[in-house]
Amino acid sequence: MQLARLHKLTDPDRRVIDIRSANGAPSGVHKAEVGVPCLNSANTRSPSPVSVLPRQTDASQPGEGSSSDEPTAVIPSVDWWITSRCNLRCDFCYGPERGKDPVRDRDAIVDALAHSAARVVTFCGGEPLLVSRIGDYAETLAKARKSVVLNTNGQLLGRLLMPRSGKPKLRLADFAVIGISVDGSTPEIHRSMRGEKAQHGKVVAAARLVGDEPGVRLKLATVVSSVNRDDLPALAEFVRDLKPDVWRLYQYSRRGEVNTGQLRHRLPDDEFRRLADLAGVRADPVPTAPSSETETEGCLIVDPAGNVLQPTGDTYIPYGNCLKEPLDDIWGRLPARSAIVSNKRWLSVLG
Ligand code: SF4
Numbered sequence: 001m002q003l004a005r006l007h008k009l010t011d012p013d014r015r016v017i018d019i020r021s022a023n024g025a026p027s028g029v030h031k032a033e034v035g036v037p038c039l040n041s042a043n044t045r046s047p048s049p050v051s052v053l054p055r056q057t058d059a060s061q062p063g064e065g066s067s068s069d070e071p072t073a074v075i076p077s078v079d080w081w082i083t084s085r086c087n088l089r090c091d092f093c094y095g096p097e098r099g100k101d102p103v104r105d106r107d108a109i110v111d112a113l114a115h116s117a118a119r120v121v122t123f124c125g126g127e128p129l130l131v132s133r134i135g136d137y138a139e140t141l142a143k144a145r146k147s148v149v150l151n152t153n154g155q156l157l158g159r160l161l162m163p164r165s166g167k168p169k170l171r172l173a174d175f176a177v178i179g180i181s182v183d184g185s186t187p188e189i190h191r192s193m194r195g196e197k198a199q200h201g202k203v204v205a206a207a208r209l210v211g212d213e214p215g216v217r218l219k220l221a222t223v224v225s226s227v228n229r230d231d232l233p234a235l236a237e238f239v240r241d242l243k244p245d246v247w248r249l250y251q252y253s254r255r256g257e258v259n260t261g262q263l264r265h266r267l268p269d270d271e272f273r274r275l276a277d278l279a280g281v282r283a284d285p286v287p288t289a290p291s292s293e294t295e296t297e298g299c300l301i302v303d304p305a306g307n308v309l310q311p312t313g314d315t316y317i318p319y320g321n322c323l324k325e326p327l328d329d330i331w332g333r334l335p336a337r338s339a340i341v342s343n344k345r346w347l348s349v350l351g
Pocket residue numbers: 086087088089090092093094095125126127153194
């Protein structure tokens with residue numbers, strides 16, 4: 001079985017990650033996904049425990065039954081909205097509706113994920129570090145041989161890893177990738193995106209903590225909108241100096257119940273692409289991986305109540321509930337598996 005190949009774009013000056021299958025079909029990348037290793041760059045760290053995904057050609061996507069020797073029940077990645085709570089109030093948020101957070105369901109959802117065919121489980125939300133048992137859940141999933149990813153706004157990570165008293169609330173070693181959001185090169189621009197409570201200094205400190213941890217990939221993540229677009233060149237140099245394994249750039253999306261900032265954030269597709277390309281040049285040698293709004297549809301989400309969702313347009317379509325039937329069964333009847341497989345194909349470079 002061949003592995004998907006990582007290609008930088010043909011322009012040697014660009015460092016935009018473009019994952020293509022062995023047959024040359026382009027694949028997308030997605031906001032809730034994990035980072036990729038810094039291939040061909042100076043800041044490559046030790047290998048990640050993330051599994052290598054099998055190569056799938058367009059004619060033999062998992063679950064589509066078109067090839068008997070390809071896995072049909074492998075779920076490349078699941079994004080778990082573990083909580084709707086957050087310590088920030090970004091007006092571009094497309095996480096779960098706030099206040100709907102059935103805590104009692106979490107143990108059962110972890111169990112469902114652990115017993116599923118998911119290779120990668122990403123904690124997102126909401127802010128996952130507000131969940132007091134996040135360390136226990138990460139350990140459970142890591143023991144179930146899942147590659148565990150944490151997406152965080154970075155405000156609490158330092159405190160949880162190095163509390164003033166008592167034991168740390170989580171172990172970095174249980175995570176394959178830590179993704180941290182940074183939306184500006186300065187505290188002012190970061191706050192203009194994420195609100196007055198967002199502390200740029202804590203983001204930087206958290207990124208350095210993760211960057212110093214062997215075996216854990218650091219992903220920096222930026223939402224690109226009309227608000228921070230002019231800062232992108234400066235942010236690219238800022239990111240370059242933090243030496244992440246990957247820098248993910250997400251076009252602002254209109255999706256979500258709490259996404260109230262459409263008017264000030266909206267950014268056309270072609271403008272996003274142009275900005276992302278320029279940022280890739282400035283961030284060199286850090287690889288960048290841009291994701292447009294449509295590419296974010298290739299995503300399998302489990303919400304705080306166990307509902308299984310897929311983004312489409314400016315909403316989410318429910319396909320079942322993993323507390324009522326196995327996640328693998330829901331995956332098996334999902335009509336848009338190929339979009340998810342394609343979107344997650346770039347995880348194969350993490351082997
Ligand atoms: S985008 Fe992230 S940090 Fe901002 S409100 Fe939503 S969950 Fe919280």
